Amino acid sequence: MSALVTGSRAGTAARWGLLAVGSIVMVLPFLYMLSTSFKEQTFVLTIPPQFIPQPATLQNYRDAWGTQGFPRYFLNSLVVTVLSTAGSLLISSMMAYAFARFRFRGREVLFRVLLIGLMVPTMMLIIPQFLLAKYLGLLDSMAGLVVFYIAGSLSLNTFLLRGFFAEIPAELEQAMEMDGAGPVRRFFQLILPLSRPALATATIFSFLANWDEFAWALTIITTPEKNTLPVAINLFHGQNSTLWGLVFAASVIAIIPVIVIFLAFQRHFVQGLTSGAVKG
Template identity: 75%
Template structure:
């Protein structure tokens, strides 16, 4: 009898304790995610709830997450007092122009670093990335001197110029990595048809880079919308103040009216949430592409 006749199929190895361990690890991860999400969301939920409470019910113990009775008086009072609408519009203007200019300049710089070779390219790129390593507070005095020399003190233009400059290193880093991942053959095909660098950048690179552009948009808008230190340094005219400054002053003048303060904070959060919801579909893809490649 041949050896093959005596050969029998071996039984599959028993999973043993591996499956329960995998299930326990999965459950542990979900529990950790739920706990982390709860810790992150709970303060926001409490702020939202308090913004609909009258002052009498703000500091009740235990905390009341569902306001009863609910009121919108805090929102109407916050929006109508202390010229709050003007501060809101100022922040929208600054954040909008900062985002547009930063994306335009950083995308052109990233395209140059990703596709063209020139002398000192890597040195310039690394010098640009040094901006990510310098704390913003260390630049307050040099920026103030420069703004005074350029006549940008006490102006919204002074905010936009320095916000754009501060956002260029990160945006260029993200966009360069994404541009480098786009196949060169696509550009070569357009080049054969006579398309120049500007045409390739505008008609090919930018449409394909929507995820990276969405990521840069979220970061830039959020940074310029929430910035406090630089606006506090150069803005002295009340009518030119932005929303973070207005809320800080508003909080100081109404330190015990927490419902009013939280209502003002919720109004300030709404544009940030709107921008994130619009661009969140591309956010993760653009962030990981820019961080891993390039």
């Protein structure tokens, strides 16, 4: 018995040790970025690296936010991301509801065709998307970002939400239907309120993907005033040298909305991952 207890404790200690090492590996780059954002340029590349800046300075943050156009870039990213996330959630939730509740010819075929979008690398779609955006007159516009960001996230969000909607007891809808509620009313008054964990999960994934997107924004936006934050931060890199303290300070500012969104939806996010949001 004692040998079993000892082995169990050793296994638990090994698991905790692996989790600790993995956590350190994941957190260390963020801590280094945060530390460097408070350093003067002279101390950025010192060896060994200093995780506690000596001396610490806020000048990098003042310079980053005071850079001409930076608040505009931040606002551009915020508007595009919020519109894209809201549009994607609305459309994908309706699609997921149709796939989960309605029976129609070709339902499974259409759903599998939709899932092909999860298998195609984003960079392979840059040229077709560019040609389509040119045909639709969406080049160099915020609408061109919003439309294609929504389209790019529909597959994943529909997949997540369909599994969760299918787990909701059909008897609840039948009771509402007996009271005269149609599909639209059942969707907005029953399905969506009961699906907050799945919606939170989709919100976090969509917001993060849209906020951090770089390649498509760099491809279609040519007017500097319309740049999004990732493109603007890339412009901080000089031709001969890079002010890493300034770049990291701008990066820290850029991740604040992501942290806020995750903290706001964290409880629902964990519940969504563990209660059916990824069941297909």
